[in-house]
Amino acid sequence: MTKPLHTELPLNPHVAGLPPYNAGMNIAAARRQSGRQDIAALASNENPDGCSPRVTAALANLEPSRYSDPACTALRAVLSQKLGVSPDRIVAGNGSEEMIAAICRAVLRPGAFVATVCPGFGLHEIEALANGASVEKVGIRPDLDFDIPAIIAMLERGPAIFFLSSPSNPVGPALDHEGLTRILAAVRHETLLVLDEAYFEFTDEDTPDGLAALSATNLSWVVLRTFSKAYGLAGLRVGYAVTSDVRLARAVSAAKTPFNVNAAAQVAAVAALADEAWMRSSVARLKHERERVADAVAAMGLSTARSQTNFLFIDVGRESPIAFDHFLSKGIIVKPWKEEGYDTFIRVTIGTPLENDRFLDALRSLARP
Template identity: 45%
Template sequence: MADPSSLIRGEIRSIPPYNAGLTLEEVRATYQVDTIAKLGSNENPLGPSPALRRLFSDIGELARLYPDPQGRALCTRLAASFSVDSRQVILGNGSEDLIGVICRSVVRPGDTVATLYPSFPLHEDYTALMGGRIERVPVTENLTIDKAALLAAASRKPRMLMFSNPMNPVGCWLTPDELAAVIAALDAETLLVIDEAYAEYAAGDDYPSAIDMLKGKDIPWVVLRTFSKAYGLAGLRIGYGVVSDTGLCDFFNRARTPFNTNAIAQASAVAALEDLDHLAQSVKSALTERERLKTALAAAGYRIAPSKGNFLFIDAGKNASDLAVALLKRGVIVKPWKQPGFETFIRVSIGSREENDHFLRALADAEDVDAAKSAG
């Protein structure tokens, strides 16, 4: 592969790696000492307020000391699960933090970033903040990915091709053959960024893991994942990326804040990775309820996009923002989509059975009230 630094803005290349200091674990491992006075980072020896210990009984040094800036324990665990070098893994304050890091590192004023549409808004927003130009690849009339248009966009050599798979907010996805075709259409002048925030929910042989498909390919790439969804750690803000090579990952590390993931989040993510039963239960519940909700909505006459995520993208056939307010009045929160061309769509997360039933009742009631108003 060509030198990855050719993709990195000169401003980032000129920044030396941040000197974050050594962790207690590094000192113990390197110098074989048992007692350590950590006096290099201006930390409070008294630690946090006792009030925090009432919330987290074992919070201790996790709150008092700066976190490992590289998140080595978590990165090592993730690297092993994907069979990559731990130096290819980068942590973020949620995967959305890493979208910003990547855009700051790569996108220059006037550069083109191609993405699927409707998009996760931050794919477009961070590009715009760097002065980049968005090329949208809209979904088809059937609310599936337009594969021919996506291949055409890839062949035009954008600075970056960034999209979600499964797609957010729609839920549709690329099959292994379709993703392979996209990869084949790219070259070293384009950074491929695939946001796999919902990969754990994407059951079936028709959904590929991009990490496995991209290993060894002669193009630069990043695959983003998160602990916010299937692992249930949204409030802790912890995500990660797997990068095509260690050199490119090093440049991305220079563009992020040195301590962008906190110690409690890092430790929680390691624990979450070990609890495979909880992950399986979470995914099974979401898939079961997704199909039940989809069946009920289809029977009520709604158009629904195919989905591999823990959500459904639903055409309400009316102004989605007005419907969202009507649902709020009935105790239900959904997300009305506001990007042009999709203002009649709501994205509904898959909740518990009770929450989903609450949504269905509220939706039916809101529709009945609208029908009564129209008849009056």
């Protein structure tokens, strides 16, 4: 009997053609490809200090057979107290990435216009495209800082959503008070401003608090933050969105799955917030190392952006895949940047002092003629 011809199932065209997300290589894959066991994982901006001891202690009492609280009640209550925001304006997510997807589902209609920056965090574009929107990008300045006039010009066109990360991922700088004030003044009332502050804890003391600045406006906005970076909970996936109003929070919450933040993540996040001293100490060490590494990179004559994060964005002067292979041969994972115009850049996480020294040695050998 002749087997019938296979008929291709029609797929959602908004999803089928999405660009791939540029994820960092994991340690197991790096070991397989490099043949080395001593891997320095410097691609995904994880905290090399791990997490607070209070987190591991709290997880020891977890009952994994029970479903998590779908409302994340305890976590939202602690965040409410910390941030001075009503808990009904806070939505917890499976990482802040899930909140980006939920925001797009809650707000966008096919044909909507979304704007963001370039280079930028890939999911700001991918999730908008997945919901049938078109996406346009604002480039950064040649000195690798925010182009405020270009951002304002884009905002004057009234996008449905404007995604802006400050500090910038992957570049590193954070908006100053003047820049943020000018941007907020340009946001139109039909635009939802999504300020992605995933690296907020690493900023300088004089950097504006986006949540405080937005709270003083009558705009529609969301501030995104995460436990993945400064708190060291990347593997548990927990972040949150603070919204301008309850109606928006309800819409974002409705656009996510019911048990989106697992029980371990909720317990860990609450414990992490109870030990802010651990987080601040870790951040201080990483910021010190960041400046040491940045000075060493500058001494090699290489261009890097000013950073208020736990990473550096470096122009290595050759195609980033070639640089990636070079570092991997040394047992070091970096992230090769792939956006047009920035394909000679890598993003490297600030690791332990030993890992950073290994990176600098490998960078010197790459840069050597």
